[in-house]
Amino acid sequence: MYPKAIQKLIEAFSRFPAIGPRTAARFVFYLMRASDAEIEELVRAIGAVKQKIKFCEFCFNAYEENGNGLKLCEICGDKTRDQNVLCVVEKESDLEALEKTKQYKGRYFILGGVQDILKKEAAQNMKVEELKQRVNSGVKEVILALNPTAEGETASLYVERALKPFGVTVTRIGRGIPVGGELEYADEETLRSALEGRR
């Protein structure tokens, strides 16, 4: 048995996404040998994220508070972006991947909860009600950019149905992305053609 202090930290790291106790133990042994400066930096960085990072009131993307009083992320606060089109993604890293293509000029909406949609009552985890509100405030087209996985497809269908009463155009990004793949890992060219090939 590892000493108690080590066990506790292994448990904490085991709660990280996709991390099991063995990998968690490797993290702990890595930290045990890291310099004091490195540890301080890590702890400070964790604190800074918790303190400074907020979620945008419109799209739920993460942004760093800059004291301008706006509770919007950089994209939603940018009035030059097309307010008529809204791109729905599952998570922040998907938004980042799409932004890197520099092809999309509208706003985003981070839906969340797509991973759990095939579980019972899990549709609650998706921010569908919030999405309806956003759509209701003048959006003309919603682009669904969820992963072309079983979960993503199910979530897309679910959202499509939920948006039907609003008479908004709903498109999906083209199947440039290999079925079963993950949006986050697609290269920029593939993402670009996927955006152009929406139907």
Add this chain to the structure above:
Amino acid sequence: MYPKAIQKLIEAFSRFPAIGPRTAARFVFYLMRASDAEIEELVRAIGAVKQKIKFCEFCFNAYEENGNGLKLCEICGDKTRDQNVLCVVEKESDLEALEKTKQYKGRYFILGGVQDILKKEAAQNMKVEELKQRVNSGVKEVILALNPTAEGETASLYVERALKPFGVTVTRIGRGIPVGGELEYADEETLRSALEGRR
């Protein structure tokens, strides 16, 4: 681009063993959504490991300071353990795996640095000089329990040669472990036969 606070934490997590920027980003997004209590627990656990965990002066295993003044881990401080035999492992988790078999009653020695042995001048990272000192103080048998990988085999040969002048019996754990596999992942039965089948 992610906000600066997020970037900084991604960089910190990217330094963890076998963690790339994408996985690091997932950690950050996980922490952004974690409760304050969970974050506090993580930060406290990191601090506790850094503060309480020391490395045993004999075997370099990690132990929690208990104020008894001994600078030895539980195993090395246990006078009922066989002082004649010394089991050389690469890292803490290998020691843990062997201890779980409850078959070995001697002491250990954590060699470290085996992963880098095939790189230039990397043999310096292994605690071979320290091992010689331990062997010189009355050890009769050294069991080499390094992974049967290219690195582990090379390190075993290196250590065997270094210990030759001391006239100590050097054995290696039996090849119950599949070649190319990792000691840390072997089941207890395999490890037990490996211990018994040493030659």
